[in-house]
Amino acid sequence: MSDAQTILSTREAASLLGVHESSIKRWCNEGALSCRTTAGGHRRIPVDALVRFASERRMNLPLLAFGDEAARVGRGLLRAQREGDFTDLYEVAYDALAHGDVERFTRLLTFLRRHDVSPARLFDHLVGPVMRRIGEGYVTGHLSVGEEHRMTGLVRDAILRLDAPADEGLRKQRNGRKRRVAVVGCLQGEVHELGALMVRHMLAARGWQVIYLGLDVPTEEFAGQQHRHEAQLMCISMMPPRGLPEALAAVRLLDRMYDPKRPCRLALGGPGLPEDRDLRDVAPRFLEARFFSRMEPFDRWIQAIEA
Ligand code: B12
Structure with missing residues (x-):
């Protein structure tokens, strides 16, 4: 990394130290914290100097x-x-x-x-x-x-x-609205669990109630749990060697089991799946069904659903 990139503005330094920006400016002015000043008069602080300063002062950071x-x-x-x-x-x-x-x-x-x-x-x-x-x-x-x-x-x-921030989510939802419910788990035969745990964390932190089914979940069980808990969302994680054929087979079966009285969206995610692909052609009965191969597009999709 070039030196220029390791230089902090006073605002960034304050955020890293968890103090007010005015404290950073004061320490710079007093000469306690080494900084340089730009042509425009802004103070700039090297990361290393900031860390040295904080550790010398035994700051609790x-x-x-x-x-x-x-x-x-x-x-x-x-x-x-x-x-x-x-x-x-x-x-x-x-x-x-x-x-x-x-x-x-x-x-x-x-x-x-x-x-x-x-x-x-x-x-x-x-x-x-x-x-x-x-x-x-x-x-x-x-x-x-x-x-x-x-x-x-x-x-x-x-x-x-x-998962602790899930409490944050709980608080967010306490303004009278019913919590959204999601069923999350791994495709049948799947023993790679981290993807499903990530999805669980993300949804819980956003205030969703997550019905977590864990590893190797028979496809019918996703539908059964969705019906039982009236979940608005089903999320399924899968990894290689399972690929597109298994994913499509699961989506088709879930579409056949879809209950229009309990409207729901479906997300299937994993590294081998096409990125952010709409599955309307395969699962026409769902409100929406999509493949994902990354969490960021999924996160944006969730935010759009919540809006
Ligand atoms: C850890 C691991 C295991 C552990 C899993 C333990 C656990 N508790 O999860 C154990 C040891 C059990 C295991 C077993 C096997 N594994 Co394994 N495993 C891995 C490893 C090292 C990491 C997988 C992982 O957790 N990644 C973390 C995930 C979350 O990251 P990610 O894939 O990038 O996920 C992103 C996206 O996919 C997406 N995403 C994922 N899920 C979801 C869900 C939704 C809804 C959304 C929106 C997005 C999303 O977002 C994630 C974040 O960006 C990979 C190596 C690799 N290259 O990935 C091999 C790997 C996946 N395993 C592999 C294999 C072959 C196996 C076995 C078949 C081995 C065997 N011969 O028994 C068995 C599987 C048996 C079975 N029944 O399926 C191969 C697959 C190769 C292939 N193309 O077939 C890999 C790639 C290793 C390799 N290079 O050979 N494995």
């Missing part, structure tokens, strides 16, 4: 909990926010998992959430890629099957720990 990696996490956050580049964060995340440090991994996800990195972005740009690297590590023999399982387990734990 979330960023400092990353110890030696604090500057890297700060830089990573900036890069992610400004350029959508998660490379630094990805390295920190993978390293935490490789060391079995679920605390650090969870702390990283939580820290990014608090800095307005949406769950969908976190999952698409950080957790998904980290899992792919773990998969490659296994295929190329760099990781044993035990390591692969252990690291996957840590990611699963971290996503579950992230």
Whole structure:
């Protein structure tokens, strides 16, 4: 990363330290915090200087909990926010998992959430890629099957720990309106669970009541649970080697089981599926049915439904 990109505005510095912008300006003016001034008179602070300043003062900051990696996490956050580049964060995340440090991994996800990195972005740009690297590590023999399982387990734990913001969602819905209900699970035969857990987290955080069915759910059960709970949404996750034929077969069966008295939308997601494809031709009875291969388009779709 070039030096220019690691330079913070006073507003960004304040947000990273969790203090008011006026404190940053004051520390700069006093010379306590090193900064430079642009031609236009704006103060600019290098991330490393900010981290040094905060640790010397023993400030109680979330960023400092990353110890030696604090500057890297700060830089990573900036890069992610400004350029959508998660490379630094990805390295920190993978390293935490490789060391079995679920605390650090969870702390990283939580820290990014608090800095307005949406769950969908976190999952698409950080957790998904980290899992792919773990998969490659296994295929190329760099990781044993035990390591692969252990690291996957840590990611699963971290996503579950992230589930705390669901309470936020609960509060959001308490303004008299009935909560929206979604049925979420994995396609029949599917044992890769992280995609479904991600969807559960995203919907719960937005205030949905999630009926979570977990792994390997018979397709008919999705319909049964949707009817029973009068869910407005069904979300199904699937991974290779299951592909398009299995996905289409499930969509057709669900369309046949559709009950027009309980209107519902359907989302099927997984890495091998066409991106954000409308399935009206396959599932005409649903209010809407779509394939997704990433969480961000799904998130936008959900927001449009809620609007
Ligand atoms: C961890 C893992 C496992 C774990 C899963 C544990 C668990 N609790 O989930 C275990 C060890 C059980 C496992 C088993 C198997 N696995 Co596996 N596994 C993986 C690995 C390393 C990571 C998968 C993962 O969790 N990714 C995280 C997900 C969430 O990320 P993602 O795919 O990018 O998801 C994004 C999108 O797809 C989308 N999305 C996903 N779901 C949904 C749902 C909705 C509604 C929406 C909107 C979006 C969405 O958003 C996500 C975020 O961006 C992958 C490697 C890889 N390249 O992915 C192999 C991988 C998927 N596995 C593979 C295989 C072959 C298997 C087995 C068949 C191995 C075997 N011989 O037994 C079995 C499956 C048996 C079965 N019955 O299905 C292959 C598939 C290859 C292929 N093309 O066929 C892969 C690619 C590894 C490889 N390179 O060989 N596996």
